[in-house]
């Protein structure tokens with residue numbers, strides 16, 4: 473998996489959305505996911521418009537938006553099509569199946585209607601995925617399991633990570649990959665996502681820990697690199713996004729060649 477080019481991995485993928493994302497990454501030469509953690513929908517849309525050309529995924533925390541409306545979602549959908557990126561809502565579902573089914577499909581956010589991908593903690597067991605599947609099993613919907621977090625003092629032991637993968641593997645039609653901090657052993661068509669990446673800082677004041685794009689790709693096995701404040705908090709987010717895109721994609725291509 474580690475050294476296989478994206479299109480070979482897309483062919484190996486059994487999950488249609490994993491196939492679509494790997495192909496998109498190859499076409500756009502981007503394995504960059506930007507995390508736009510803002511409370512303003514105007515800012516969210518403006519970042520999506522500006523950064524769209526450089527990214528494969530736009531990661532949201534839709535529940536932090538103060539002025540959320542259906543129009544926010546309509547614009548995100550339009551920009552996702554215009555700039556060829558997928559929408560990734562980092563909801564981190566973690567409850568029993570019956571509750572997450574309603575959290576996914578209901579409420580003002582109706583996440584299932586617009587987010588191609590969502591995240592889930594497997595701490596509650598396979599029920600979380602059964603619940604999500606009940607609401608959203610279709611070809612253009614998928615889930616990324618949080619196997620290991622980037623924050624200091626996290627409770628993700630090696631046994632937890634291993635068990636997370638077992639749960640994820642048993643939902644191969646819906647789970648396209650894992651958020652993790654180490655090069656875990658998964659099939660070629662499965663995608664690893666790594667947050668905690670910055671060129672400016674090694675940590676924040678609330679437990680986040682950062683590495684460079686090269687460390688994420690080479691040492692942590694990242695296929696998709698997730699960058700938030702390193703881009704959105706900079707003076708020129710567009711220039712910064714292109715810089716991260718290039719560093720992340722070059723590192724990935726070097727990995728294929730090694």
Ligand code: UP6
Nearest residue numbers: 507620621622623667668680699700701
């Ligand atoms: N995130 C992490 N670490 C994890 C899982 N998710 O940082 O283990 C998410 C955060 C945030 C983004 O919720 O949206 O990735 C990282 O943002 P940052 O680059 O600004 O720290």
